Amino acid sequence: MSTAVEVTLMVNGERVSAAVEPRKTLVDFLREDLALTGSHVGCEHGVCGACTVRLDGAIVRGCLTLAVQCDGAVVETIEGVSDSGEIADLQQAFERRNALQCGYCTPGMLLTAAELLKSGEVPSREAIRAYLSGNYCRCTGYHAIVDAVEAVARARAGQVGVGEAQ
Amino acid sequence: MKPAAFAYAKARSLDHAIELLGTREGARVLAGGQSLIAALNMRLDAPPLLVDINGVSGLDRIERPDGQVEIGALVRHAQALGSQVVARDAPLIARALPHIAHPAIRNRGTVGGSIAYADPAAELPACLLALAGEVDITGPAGRRTVKADDFFLGLFETALGPGEILTAIRVPAATPQMRCGFAELARRHGDYALVGLAACARADGAGLRDSRFVFFGVGATPVRARKAEAVLDARGFDGLDEAVAALADDLHPEDDIHASGKAKRHLAGVLLRRVVREMQDPWA
CATH class of the missing domain: 3.30.465.10 (Uridine Diphospho-n-acetylenolpyruvylglucosamine Reductase; domain 3)
Known part of the structure; x- marks a missing residue:
């Protein structure tokens, strides 16, 4: 038996109320109920990182969080952080450096990279790789992704412009 | 995959959580969910009820x-x-x-x-x-x-x-005499360990006392390497080769998809050397 449960949460700044089946994961709720299809479903057991979203300000696996647990929570997806312009520099750097091909992993990569760069420090390449270790890319390899994240970290720290660090 | 259907209840307090768990045989506690929800998604488990304790105050200190x-x-x-x-x-x-x-x-x-x-x-x-x-x-x-x-x-x-x-x-809590060491081998940063070692002991002059060397990824539970511990307690760092040899008695890892049992035991010896050296000279 699983009765639908009423939840109210903020998604990308908008208040959302819905009745959700307890077994519905957060990423399925975002995609199927709210048509926010930027968060992707990959492995569905926490390994690949394609479903990464922000929950109350911290990145989580959308496939390892139940929608029903998000009552009263603040959720941000790639759509939200794209529209707000918060990660415009990261997106630009990914595009400039060909840090994606099919793009399936990219929303998760961007949200993970954004959390890493939140402190304003410039992480080492090893630290970037370690932070992104939970996000699989099956197209590019990771070199261009690490390049893009490093370039943005440097640019934000005023070390060198994103455009110059090519 | 998607989980099988289950009921969900959010506990308001610890007592409420225990009460809710008692309402359905096989009910499971949901905390972070990072292992449980993965297991549900893979249909390795299908509890009738999840009792969410995330709203219980006082457990996050x-x-x-x-x-x-x-x-x-x-x-x-x-x-x-x-x-x-x-x-x-x-x-x-x-x-x-x-x-x-x-x-x-x-x-x-x-x-x-x-x-x-x-x-x-x-x-x-x-x-x-x-x-x-x-x-x-x-x-x-x-x-x-x-x-x-x-x-x-x-x-x-x-x-x-x-x-x-x-x-x-x-x-x-750590004391100035406490020595600890940790190492693990995984194919990818953040993956579960092929073999890992957590260790704690009390420094006594040039040696160690009350050693507890616990390997993980080598058995059904975390495993204390009691013979290796006894060697290190008795002979100190000079006994390292003998302690590594003693792992043959302490550990009986089985083959799995990641490595053979034999390889795991070899790697356990490598980790023991690393961790003992770290405990010998914690400032290195």
């Missing part, structure tokens, strides 16, 4: 009772990783935390959940055992405390009974 560090069951890995108390007074746990999964999982996964789930390749159960810690459990019959030595019983099997909830873990 890191405290420093006399001579000990107490970590509430709902403390997230990321919270523990950012804690000054853990860094200073529970350095073995601080060393292990960065090896647990990935940032998005550390933001959500809990210390109590890792101990209660008792994955044999997980880091924190081995740390708790190496530190001779203990766990607090509350259930229908009241509150009890179980030593780590008596907690891990078998594969994903612990001393937790039906309807019981692990509420906190406690470990002795």
